[in-house]
Amino acid sequence: MNIIFCKKDVARDRHLPMLQAFVKKNNYQTDIRVFGDAEDMLFKISDIEYSIDLLLLDVSFPNITGFEVVNRMKKNGFRGEAIFLTDIPDQWDRAFDVQAFHYVLESNCTKERFEDIVGRAILESEKKQQDxxxxxxxxxxxxxxxxxxxxxxxxxxxxxxxxxxxxxxxxxxxxxxxxxxxxxxxxxxxxxxxxxxxxxxxxxxxxxxxxxxxxxxxxxxxxxxxxxxxxxxxxxxxxxx
Incomplete structure (x- = not known):
């Protein structure tokens, strides 16, 4: 399973270790690739979006929104689940437009809630893989x-x-x-x-x-x-x- 975690450096210090610990604890055969910039990520995964099972990202990046990122990836074959992880409280409705799995406010997200959301997203992604x-x-x-x-x-x-x-x-x-x-x-x-x-x-x-x-x-x-x-x-x- 391939997971992309895309957030600015200072914004990922809390939840990236949670993600790494969760997949290790549950013995998922998972590779996590980390990016601090969405445009750099899109360039480096171009043409292999189909291989991404789970995408965790912010909603705001220089020159592009997280919603635009998900839309572009879906057009290129992304069939996994997307989770928006952010402290911007008033754009959750746009997550529905791109059929994201969840819109998580970091400030209100405990370790237990984060693990529950990620676990359910992984299960949903695995179901899709049975295409x-x-x-x-x-x-x-x-x-x-x-x-x-x-x-x-x-x-x-x-x-x-x-x-x-x-x-x-x-x-x-x-x-x-x-x-x-x-x-x-x-x-x-x-x-x-x-x-x-x-x-x-x-x-x-x-x-x-x-x-x-x-x-x-x-x-x-x-x-x-x-x-x-x-x-x-x-x-x-x-x-x-």
Whole structure:
């Protein structure tokens, strides 16, 4: 699980340690990345918003509001939960406009209340991660969580979806249709016959993509820069601060 905590340095001293202690106490496999500036955050997570599970941020930053930040991230694939953590009391109604999980006034937020809100937001985000796709062929039907899919491979319009622990299912479709359906869900087309989930990439070489299970896939020359950048940005979220 990836969490972003975005507040000015002096404003995060109280609740950032609470967040770190909470995820540790509950044994969440969580990476927390901390930013002091919203525009810097947006630049560094551009194109990998889909990988953010929980966003905690203020409502006011230089040149941009927290509400604009959430809107922009959602347009780029953010499907997690957003919590506004602020001492500005009169903008809670705008949080509803961007469908935030909560609007928390720092001055009235005890450790117990903070942990309750964050815990419920994490549970809600985990439910969203169970987004599924139904595949059918010749009377057979499988339901696969999107997060379990590692890649798609097509041969003569027969597509094989690879998922879980060495599981696969073959069905009839077009790669363009699949690519469109997966927009904003963390997949990238590495050549005309293959679409890969960035979360399952272990390494990117000049003409190959290597997955975490050791699978080696061909990488089109013109796709190298795009795939490498997406992989490095996703991998960069592993920093724990």
């Amino acid at each position: 599924t796709i139904v595949f059918t062929c010749a009377g057979e039907r499988v339901i696969v969580p999107v997060r379990d899919i590692s890649y798609f491979m097509v041969t003569d319009r027969w597509v094989t979806v690879h998922y879980g622990h060495n599981q696969s299912f073959e069905f009839f479709s077009r790669m363009g249709k699949i690519e469109q359906h997966l927009t904003g869900r963390g997949f990238v087309r590495i050549h005309r016959s293959c679409i890969v989930s960035v979360r399952y990439i272990a390494a990117v070489r000049y003409n190959q993509v290597i997955l975490q299970d050791g699978t080696v896939l061909a990488l089109a020359r013109g796709k190298f820069a795009t795939v490498k950048e997406l992989f490095e940005r996703y991998e960069g979220l592993g920093e724990v601060l």
